[in-house]
Amino acid sequence: xxxxxxxxxxxxxxxxxxxxxxxxxxxxxxxxxxxxxxxxxxxxxxxxxxxxxxxxxxxxxxxxxxxxxxxxxxxxxxxxxxxxxxxxxxxxxxxxxxxxxxxxxxxxxxxxxxxxxxxxxxxxxxxxxxxxxxxxxxxxxxxxxxxxxxxxxxxxxxxxxxxxxxxxxxxxxxxxxxxxxxxxxxxxxxxxxxxxxxxxxxxxxxxxxxxxxxxxxxxxxxxxxxxxxxxxxxxxxxxxxxxxxxxxxxxxxxxxxxxxxxxxxxxxxxxxxxxxxxxxxxxxxxxxxxxxxxxxxxxxxxxxxxxxxxxxxxxxxxxxxxxxxxxxxxxxxxxxxxxxxxxxxxxxxxxxxxxxxxxxxxxxxxxxxxxxxxxxxxxxxxxxxxxxxxxxxxxxxxxxxxxxxxxxxxxxxxxxxxxxxxxxxxxxxxxxxxxxxxxxxxxxxxxxxxxxxxxxxxxxxxxxxxxxxxxxxxxxxxxxxxxxxxxxxxxxxxxxxxxxxxxxxxxxxxxxxxxxxxxxxxxxxxxxxxxxxxxxxxxxxxxxxxxxxxxxxxxxxxxxxxxxxxxxxxxxxxxxxxxxxxxxxxxxxxxxxxxxxxxxxxxxxxxxxxxxxx
Numbered sequence: 222x223x224x225x226x227x228x229x230x231x232x233x234x235x236x237x238x239x240x241x242x243x244x245x246x247x248x249x250x251x252x253x254x255x256x257x258x259x260x261x262x263x264x265x266x267x268x269x270x271x272x273x274x275x276x277x278x279x280x281x282x283x284x285x286x287x288x289x290x291x292x293x294x295x296x297x298x299x300x301x302x303x304x305x306x307x308x309x310x311x312x313x314x315x316x317x318x319x320x321x322x323x324x325x326x327x328x329x330x331x332x333x334x335x336x337x338x339x340x341x342x343x344x345x346x347x348x349x350x351x352x353x354x355x356x357x358x359x360x361x362x363x364x365x366x367x368x369x370x371x372x373x374x375x376x377x378x379x380x381x382x383x384x385x386x387x388x389x390x391x392x393x394x395x396x397x398x399x400x401x402x403x404x405x406x407x408x409x410x411x412x413x414x415x416x417x418x419x420x421x422x423x424x425x426x427x428x429x430x431x432x433x434x435x436x437x438x439x440x441x442x443x444x445x446x447x448x449x450x451x452x453x454x455x456x457x458x459x460x461x462x463x464x465x466x467x468x469x470x471x472x473x474x475x476x477x478x479x480x481x482x483x484x485x486x487x488x489x490x491x492x493x494x495x496x497x498x499x500x501x502x503x504x505x506x507x508x509x510x511x512x513x514x515x516x517x518x519x520x521x522x523x524x525x526x527x528x529x530x531x532x533x534x535x536x537x538x539x540x541x542x543x544x545x546x547x548x549x550x551x552x553x554x555x556x557x558x559x560x561x562x563x564x565x566x567x568x569x570x571x572x573x574x575x576x577x578x579x580x581x582x583x584x585x586x587x588x589x590x591x592x593x594x595x596x597x598x599x600x601x602x603x604x605x606x607x608x609x610x611x612x613x614x615x616x617x618x619x620x621x622x623x624x625x626x627x628x629x630x631x632x633x634x635x636x637x638x639x640x641x642x643x644x645x646x647x648x649x650x651x652x653x654x655x656x657x658x659x660x661x662x663x664x665x666x667x668x669x670x671x672x673x674x675x676x677x678x679x680x681x682x683x684x685x686x687x688x689x690x691x692x693x694x695x696x697x698x699x700x701x702x703x704x705x706x707x708x709x710x711x712x713x714x715x716x717x718x719x720x721x722x723x724x725x726x727x728x729x730x731x732x733x734x735x736x737x738x739x740x741x742x743x744x745x746x747x748x749x750x751x752x753x754x755x756x757x758x759x760x761x762x763x764x765x766x767x768x769x770x771x772x773x774x775x776x777x778x779x780x781x782x783x784x785x786x787x788x789x790x791x792x793x794x795x796x797x798x799x800x801x802x803x804x805x806x807x808x809x810x811x812x813x814x815x816x817x818x819x820x821x822x823x824x825x826x827x828x829x830x831x832x833x834x835x
Contacts, residue, residue: 227292230255231264241285251277255290267303267741270294274305274717280690284680287713288706303741304712305719312336312739315613317343320361328353340739340749347752354753358606362640363407367572370395392575392599399579399601400477401570402640404438409616409642412438416639418619418664419467422516422650429664432467437474442568443559444475450561451533453481453505455571458581460484460499460507462526465625466649468537468555470635472508473626480571482595483580487627488513492528494591499531501593502581507531511546512539515651519545575599582629582727600730601636607731608637610752612668612697612721613738618643621661622670622697623652629727630670630699643668653678658685665692669715672700676707690715695738699723703745712744722747 228237233255239248254277262269273290295302312318318336321343325333328346333339347354352373370392377389406412412435419430432440448459459481463469476483484502486495488510499507509531513520523536527549537555538544548554573579575598583591608614620638624630638645648660652675661669669690676698679685693715698708699722708720719742725732732751740748750756757765 227289227296229264229296230259230269230290230293233289233293237289238286241283241289243283243286251282251286265294265297267306270303271306278713278717280686280714280716284710284713287709291709301743301746304709304744305717305742307337307739307741309335309337315738316361316609316615317613317737317739320357324357337739340737344749344752348755351753355606358609358752359602362602362605362609363402363405363409363642364397364602364640365402365405365407366395366397368394368396370575395575396572397575397598398478398480398570398572399598399636399640400441400474401572402601403474403636404434404441404478404639406434407642410434414642415644417467417470417645417647419647419649420656420660420664422514422648422656425656425659429660437471438567439565440471441474441478442566443562443564444471445479445568446562446564447558448475448479448481451506455480456482456577457505458482458484458502460486460502460504460531461626462486462488462490462495462507462509462522463537463626464488464510464513464649465631465634466647469508469626470645470647473632473635477579478568478570480573482578483626483632485580485582485626485628485631487625488522489625490525490627492525495525495531496529497591498583499529501583501591504532506533506535508535508537510537510539511544514539573598580632582627582632584727594727596632596730601632601640603730604633604636605640606753607723607725607735607751608633609641611723611732611735611737611749612637612695614638614641614643614668616642618667618694619646619664619692620644620668620670621646621648621664621666623648623657623672623675624670629730633731634670653682653684655684655688658688658690661685661690661693662688666690667692667694668697669693670697670699671711673698673703673707674701676711677704680707680710685714693718696720697723705744708744720744725751 233252235245235248235252238251239245243251255273258269258272258276262272270291273294278287278290291304313322313336315336317340321328321333321336321339325336325339325343328350329339329342332342355373371394373392374388375390375393410416412433414434415431416434416437417432420427453459459476461469461472461476461483463472473483482502484498484504484507486498486507490498498504507526509523509526511521511523513522519539523534523544523546526534534549534552535555535558536544536548536552542556544554577598578595579598579600580596582594582596584594585591608620614620614637618638618641620634620643622630622634624634626632634645637643646660646664646666648657650656658679695718696711696715698720703720703722712718712720719736719738721736721738721742722745723732723735724747725734733754734747734749734756735751736742736746736748742748759765
């Protein structure tokens with residue numbers, strides 16, 4: 222943190238503030254407030270910064286003023302000063318806070334104090350007591366099994382390490398359908414609750430559209446019936462190559478509900494990339510759009526699917542009910558697909574063993590042919606559990622994360638929201654302009670996920686200036702290395718709400734190192750292993766060492782949601798987990814990399830190889 226160019230807070234004058242372009246009278250008022258806070262809390266304490274963010278800083282003040290006070294406050298603090306500190310009363314009403322308030326002593330004994338002080342102990346408890354922890358969280362999320370598991374974890378006998386079930390078998394004997402859980406009425410929601418909010422690009426002057434749980438269920442059931450009418454075998458792979466909009470979410474849930482496997486393909490891919498993923502997954506059908514509309518541009522999509530020699534395509538018009546081109550022989554329009562059936566009664570969900578596949582995603586393919594990464598029926602609950610604990614997603618929350626079903630954060634968004642009783646917020650357009658910023662304001666988004674490059678664009682273009690983001694409770698960040706100044710700016714747009722860094726991988730459906738609303742959060746930094754995950758620091762000899770190089774070794778609890786191999790053409794897959802090696806920063810924080818699993822820290826990358834057997 223380059224603080225040497227900044228004055229300490231007690232040395233800042235009103236002239237320094239005015240020099241940043243702030244009118245003289247306002248500069249004097251801000252200086253008076255600053256002096257009061259410094260007199261009360263000192264010139265360089267976390268409490269000083271906390272009061273500055275509460276009583277002085279606002280989004281309409283120049284960012285240079287935010288920097289002046291942040292760097293001035295922490296001029297001599299050392300690495301990773303806290304940019305956000307949890308409020309004890311607010312902590313008590315978080316998901317984990319409420320749980321610890323009622324069961325903290327049961328879990329932690331006499332060592333339990335309060336949610337904030339005891340969070341780290343609770344994280345350790347989640348590792349050492351997986352049976353209790355995971356049963357508790359699944360209950361908190363109102364998870365419904367058609368056949369309940371015999372236990373949470375059945376360890377391998379005689380210390381055997383079966384690579385098909387690393388660490389043991391999780392949720393043995395359970396049958397479940399995660400899509401059915403997304404559509405269930407329970408203590409978290411009623412049929413009249415809004416579960417999806419959305420807006421199309423260019424419609425900023427119109428109200429945000431919405432869909433209730435009752436409406437979503439009817440849409441998903443109709444598509445599920447129509448899927449069955451195609452006559453495909455259960456367990457067939459069905460691809461989705463579309464923008465992440467209401468239709469794609471409905472289709473995704475319907476495929477899972479009906480007992481098929483989603484093949485996730487990003488809508489940005491060229492024909493060759495689409496073809497490769499269709500071939501690897503052996504997809505029997507694909508849902509797509511004729512075009513992708515971005516502002517005044519119409520980007521062909523269906524033509525790329527045709528060039529990829531895709532199987533049967535169900536094609537949705539991007540606008541209206543007509544297509545911009547003739548459909549290929551054998552392909553079906555969205556409307557003809559739906560008109561084949563007219564069912565109003567509930568679709569009977571296909572309940573399958575917990576180890577059955579539900580989604581095939583892919584590695585990026587930047588270092589060769591992409592690798593298939595299957596999610597089982599258990600993986601969605603890992604995603605939702607991370608959101609429940611670390612992002613504190615709960616009933617009445619509105620969750621937005623610009624992404625696509627072709628990348629893991631697309632399915633993650635669906636499950637993290639719906640399994641926790643929250644609402645998904647979808648913007649059908651580019652997230653890089655003022656239209657998206659207004660959507661966040663109008664939809665009253667409470668948890669906004671980002672990747673650092675999006676934040677960089679927002680900051681450089683000032684496209685979100687003037688929009689009210691005060692409804693946001695926290696941000697999530699993943700995908701790339703984060704930048705301190707950019708995330709200081711981002712926090713300031715929402716009255717200094719925390720950014721929860723989230724690092725993990727598609728292979729586990731979530732994170733292994735992240736943050737928490739029950740811990741102080743530094744900029745571009747992690748504060749805790751994910752719940753159920755233990756981190757070891759290993760030397761070159763494979764033995765644990767202290768605070769030099771960090772190798773994230775995933776022990777058995779995290780493998781609860783590690784997927785079995787997806788065997789294709791007689792070949793076994795070797796899944797490579799690029800693992801970051803980094804120096805351990807001070808005060809318990811680790812330099813934040815989001816989910817940038819190929820990014821470089823301190824010039825070192827370590828790979829953990831997990832070889833899957835047939």
